[in-house]
Amino acid sequence: MKLTGHGGKEVVERILPGGMAGSIISDMPELEVDTQTAHECIDIGYGFLSPLDGFMGSEEVDSVCEEMSLPDGTLWSIPITLEANDDTIRKKGFREGDEILLTYHRKPLAIMKTGEVFQLDADRVAGKIYGTSDPKHPGVRRTVSRKGKSISGKVILVGEPEFQPPFDRFWLTPRNHFSLYRDKGWEHVVAHQTRNVPHTAHEWPMKYCWFAANEDLSVEVPHTGVLVNAVIGEKRNGDYIDEAIILGQAELANAGYFRKDTFAVSFTLWDMRYAGPREAVHHAIMRTNLGCTHHMFGRDHAGVGDFYKPYDAHSLLKQVREQLNIKPVFMMENWFCPICSEVTSSGLCDHAATAQNFSGTLLRSMLIDGVQPTRQVMRPEVFQTVQAASDTYGFGSPFVTDSYLQNRGNVFKLADPRKEVSP
């Protein structure tokens, strides 16, 4: 099966065949990478970031910053770079053409054929990508904090990461996504990007989008699915824990709020940049590589604080519409209206004065205290699942705490193929 992804290009896996890695990598110089780079190696290896086959060099970064495209003209909005500190590079003496072994937690992750070693102008990149160099912006902080030099190069995974419970049940590669749609008979798939446990003001927009994405397909049997694709990456205090997000979303189908033949949950390893419009374009690109035909974009998609206007992301997506192989579905703000007695859209309901936007602090404090919200706000089954995930994975909280950051279980583990080589 040929998988067509972003830019109309084939999604290709870059993974060494099983059993080959042990002898190839045993003498390679090593470079330990951080979590963001490990995630992006895995993304490149499976094709989540297709057509990228490695980390960007200076020409690509310039092109992404200035033209919002790769040098060949393919739309691309966020630089994907690997940084290493100057001392390490000097000590190891990496040169162009060298093959180096990228390790994560000291386990072999990927082989990179070294291209260019260059100095990234992080302030300039931040200004272009985030539209601000304000250090209060978490994406700016992320970009500027990655000190040292950047190393470009093509990447090939040395093995497949082993996802740990409960993530193992939701791990789908791009290839697996395409197979899933074929098995379910989906011709259209609308992606829902999330970092949240679902309350009903998340659930209803997914349902609206399911109608929107079905377009003119017949409705006798389902031809359209909703794919909830969570992003799993660096966590900050106060975020929902990953386990509660993914299990809470899956519960929507377990409890029947979505039929199992119209709904699926998976995740992508990605460290949020909170780059608003440019990140919205990036999400569209990643979900194209998962075979999605439509992508929902709500109010202030991938934004943070008040750095972006509520519909800036929609405006940019409209500008690049012709270069996308996925159709954006734009949503307004949703709220629960006590007069309409339902979750509705700010574009429909004319009771703005009494509308309740319950995504804020009240719901958070209820979840922390274990107080069950009304079913109009959060489905009881979702609430129970989130409480169970708090106990099992969250050290008693559905939100990220210091205990969680220090002691949480691994999302994935890497095998060490060097151990399989007989001494």
Ligand SMILES: [Zn+2]
């Ligand atoms: Zn109303």
